[in-house]
Amino acid sequence: MSDQLVFYTNPMSRGRIIRWMLEEVGQPYETHILEWATIKDPAYLAVNPMGKVPAIVHGDTVVTECAAICAYLADAFPQTGLAPPVGSKLRGDYYRWLFYAAGPLEAAVTVKSLGFEVPPDRKMMAGWGDFGDVMDTLEKALTGREYLVGDSFTAADLYVGAHLGWGLQFGSIEARPVFTAYADRMAARPAAARAREIDDALIAAAA
Template sequence: MSDRSELVLYHAIPSRSSVVHWMLEEVGHPYELRLLDLSRGENRSAEFLALNPMGKVPVLLHDRVAVTEAAAICCHLADAFPEAGLGFPVGDRRRGPYLKWLFFSPSCLEPAMTDRALKRDAPPRAMVGYGDFETLVGTLAAAVEEGPYLFGDPFTAADLVLGATLRWAMRFELLPAVDAFARYVERLEARPALQRAEATDAELANRAAEAG
């Protein structure tokens, strides 16, 4: 196995590491899953904290170098394995917009959903990265309306990170029921790589439950 294929994902079910699990299936190179039981505090072990002092998954080891934060890992994988066609290289005019959407979820969408989930009063617009909730929803709806993906036909890591967050938000009704969101998520859920990752996660979760 070449160094480029030495990929190890520290993974927990369910967690944000499922985003990277899906990304690894899209990349199509061999990888290893190392499951952590968060309920037993395995993410707080000295060994794991040496990889990520935040004590969070996902952590990806690529040729023994640790990369953390789901969107950053997906960006790294798209650049490291360009043959998978999941990103745009430096010099491509789509690179800037691609990076915007790749990091839109952790910088704008997730904070907005957290405020909504916790039933917080709307913060002053100038104090939060997403501005206001209505503008965020309208911007997202316009971005995914035409489809099939953010940049038309090519599916990218930006679709994966944004789509994973949208799926979670819709499941817990943290976003309005917008037809454009439902159609976009439906297209994503038809992707074989996502189906493979979810099937593996379901099998692993069942095994863990049976083992007690």
């Protein structure tokens, strides 16, 4: 398989998460910036029929959805140590928290931001219970720990840290001390700083 990595994004999108992931991976990649006015063009719909960013192409493999891209890149480049080895007992926690952010965390934050509340007697119908359940579970997982999985940074930390950083910045996630400390640690990583610098420069250039 070709080693070429192609990244489709817009700097004002969830593509910022994948830019960070690519900077952690440290492999060369080609960036295609998509404008909102042309994101539904047939050429890009051939990459992602949803017509949204981000997406990556790695050789003949196309991957969309942020959590899936993070998981794929961590496995495609195992030398980075961004995922526990296959067969490791840590692999379960790694998958758990990576997809916890993609499922319960994002769903709970989105629903609350839209002004909806899950009725107490309907919590069983929601895959995440309610907003408080989600936040309490994540706070418990982070309390007393530097990282979510084992004693080293993984793609799960990147993805959860990105969600917390975004939510804290815009007030959609309450600023619990455990959340702010964790998000600050993740954002301080050199790769995260490089990614922000690249995307912020793109935004400034387009202004």
